Amino acid sequence: MKGINAALMCDFYKIVHRDMINRKMTKSMSYYTPRMSRVKRWDKVVMFGLQMFCKTWLIDYFNDNFFAVPEEEIVADYKRVLDNSFGKGIYNTSSIVELHRLGYLPLEIIALPEGTLVPVHVPMFGITNTHPDFAWLPQALESLISAEMWYPQITATVGKTYRDIVNKYYDLTCDDNISRAKALGSFDFRGDQGLDAALKAAAGWCMSFENTATVPAIPYLEKMFGADCEKESVAYGAVSTEHFVMCSNYAVDGDEETFLRKMLRELYPNTSFSAVLDSYDYWNVIDNILPKLHDDIMAHNGCMLMRGDSGDCVEVVTKTVFKLWEQFGGTVNSKGYKVLDPHVKAIYGDSITVQRCEMIYEILMKNGFACSNVALGVGSFSMHCIEEDDDITVTTADGQQIKGRATILKPFTRDTFSSCIKACYAEIDGKEYPIFKNPKEGGFKKSQKGLCYVYRDENGELAYKDGYVGSNIPDGNLLETVFKDGRIVREFTLSDIRNRLNNNAF
Known part of the structure; x- marks a missing residue:
């Protein structure tokens, strides 16, 4: 054209x-x-x-x-x-x-x-x-x-902000050999303002992290910075289900257990993957179906990541870690924090603002868990705006001024x-x-x-x-x-x- x-x-x-x-x-x-x-x-x-x-x-x-x-x-x-x-x-x-x-x-x-x-x-x-x-x-x-x-300067600054959070909490709770560059991934493509914006967002993000869901980011980074994914670390994706997959299999099987077992035994016996589990009842899967899959999970040559996609993301992902510890146990690392058995992990794929990221890590740390027990995803919301608490003054209809604090949504523009x-x-x-x-x-x-x-x-x-x-x-x-x-x-x-x-x- x-x-x-x-x-x-x-x-x-x-x-x-x-x-x-x-x-x-x-x-x-x-x-x-x-x-x-x-x-x-x-x-x-x-x-x-x-x-x-x-x-x-x-x-x-x-x-x-x-x-x-x-x-x-x-x-x-x-x-x-x-x-x-x-x-x-x-x-x-x-x-x-x-x-x-x-x-x-x-x-x-x-x-x-x-x-x-x-x-x-x-x-x-x-x-x-x-x-x-x-x-x-x-x-x-x-x-x-x-x-x-x-x-791109905004998205690189966003990525750096998350990386600083990761560095802080990983330094406190994780062994030093645990990769910081793979702690978070970007999942913003579908919510960006077109392909060009998605490439800029992924490029900026990948200056601080290696994980992204944006496939064209790989050839873009190669072209722009002379990289070569055959010879060096450019960026990585991951195997994951979506609701279309889970719901269509449920329609045939009549349950969620059958397909999850197929994932573990037949489709990806030697590959880590995440499965979205809230298509119907997330906590039913965690509390009642995972115990039935316990032996298959432990025999799986990889990690199964349990993904929530609704509700309060802070509560869902931290509570999942606690429940996985009860079911699968784990070890205590050199810094004294609990690390889940390597066959399981919690993931939340979007909605992770900088504040929520900090809250999740803080809750895990206070409860004695390493922050590497969760994988977190940053969506398009965080590539286009940020929330901050700020002082505000509201003038009422009768002219009175009321001062207080509120969470302000600040969109990203050239004027940021x-x-x-x-x-x-x-x-x-x-x-x-x-x-x-x-x-x-x-x-x-x-x-x-x-x-x-x-x-x-x-x-x-x-x-x-x-x-x-x-x-x-x-x-x-x-x-x-x-x-x-x-x-x-x-x-x-x-x-x-x-x-x-x-x-x-x-």
Whole structure:
């Protein structure tokens, strides 16, 4: 399928900005920065998704849907769309023609390494032109960059948040050799906003974990980060039933025991699997059917995970662990916590918000159980929003103000971190100009001024200084070239990013 003309991948007003800037401008620099956080638990953002953007859009898409298309087709399509939707005579095509004839995107992107945890206010990357005729180009790409960048950074930050929770409770309750990277899995595909969002969500998640239900995430990660699932750990799925399977077998067998025994003996005698058990009566299966399957479960060369899918997920999964201990027993690990017999485990496949994850682990720990006794799934809800307790003030009909606390649902958007691209530097007629915005009532909307120098302070935290121009910016800037003139010049591998994000302890 032929893609949309790449020259049209912008907001309408970007079309004419190239005619509005000073014609003697030969260079501009814009920075992408998370300006603030609307989520209290987050004051840092994972730098992630830029390499995906460069490969997908700046290389593949522009090559296929701009440079490889004949000039006359690009111009004719450009004029057809804009004449009939924007207006004739208010724009020109010369800049598009010049870019097409150049044959590549004359851009340089300087960035922090992917997988870096970046404090708000610190610029993550900058974009500048490498050819003096295209100072308009960095800001012309603002809409596309912004639309493509904010979501993978959110999902990578979500994954990192869950990984921090896992690390905390596994360090307390689990033997050190138990994998943290397989503690949770993502189950968000069906609830994401299309395939593209699902791939971004899975990619961000897989920087902190190996388990995902999103199959196309594997080839996507391979393409974007040079991974190879035949040679390294990319991501993993698991055998699991669904209600269609359980209900259709029940319709024939008249019970649930028959099919579960078939799973253990015939279908997957040497493979771990999870079985959803709440199609009718979850606790009846746990209390009455599992004892009948006891010998088959113990003879099974794998682990059977008992999955609830309704009710209070915190109660269901923790209570399941307690009941499995009563039926199957287990051992006590080196840290003094109970570990279920390896033939059984509890799983809950979605609804696990960060708060519920913490609650589940806390209950298990307080009752003397290792947190590795459960496998937890994170669904699309957690990829699109977060719940936080916050102070609120409600004004009643008679004007009284009542203060209290409430759980607030905070959806994820570009404005979660107010991530934006702002032009901060220009060279015009041979002179260097720091440029900036500083709205009188804008607050966090104030931009950097001039070129930015990113460094680590005395505490090892990322910080920046602005106000520089091309002739005086110091050496050693942590923003380093990753893309230049249509090519990736510094590529990060999957293991690079995972290790950086997880302090070499992925």
